[in-house]
Amino acid sequence: MTEEKNIDKNDGKNYECDLSIRWSKIDASILPFDELDKEIMCFLRYNARMSNAEIAKMLNTSEATVRRRINELVRKKIITGFSALVDLHSIENSIKVCIRIDTEAEKLDEIAEDIANEPDVLSLYRRRGQNQLLLQGLFLNLEAIQEFEDKLATKPGVIKYDTMIVSKAFKKDPWVGI
Structure with a gap:
């Protein structure tokens, strides 16, 4: 080394x-x-x-x-871009959430495509071996989280979801500062 x-x-x-x-x-x-x-x-x-x-x-x-x-x-696409890291929390006092979304197998891709287009969604992943999506989001307030959850609850193919609100970062995401 x-x-x-x-x-x-x-x-x-x-x-x-x-x-x-x-x-x-x-x-x-x-x-x-x-x-x-x-x-x-x-x-x-x-x-x-x-x-x-x-x-x-x-x-x-x-x-x-x-x-x-x-x-x-x-x-070689090893470096894919150059960016400014913005600490959104210092500007807008955002709330970061992680949401696990259980879906029907045949609807997973359709649901993921729809959710990925939401502006408050930072990242969205499929959980291996499960019909689950893992989402990280950054919302301006609790009402915005509730509106997102209400939309999520009405999407065909969503079985259930579990929202976890981040209260403290021990290691911050450098891209958003939270």
Whole structure:
């Protein structure tokens, strides 16, 4: 295992990259990129606005190498985009919920397609081996949750659902800040 590069918000030295930690448990020879690519991804994950020149300086390589590596990671669809992480909770005091939805087998895909289009739904997954969907949602208030549940209860093929309201995050979702 190689020594991990750390990035600090101020000087680039004290941030431990979650990707490096995750991928340190995998045989590096089976990953579709090398250590330099991984380090570039870590810097971009920490701050997608970081310039190629800044990354190159931190990694002691050329700006052209960083640019070429990023372009190749995008071409391979390993990097799928660059985003700003917005802490929605600091703006709107949202309520995050997790909902388990039991469905009739033949209606599962249709229900999932319909629910996935709801603006308050952050993510939607099928549970393996079950006719269940797992939903994460972000709602502005309790009334919005109730309206969503009322619509859910009337969908043909929904057998039952269980809504869990998140009261405290011990590890926040970086995409929404909750």
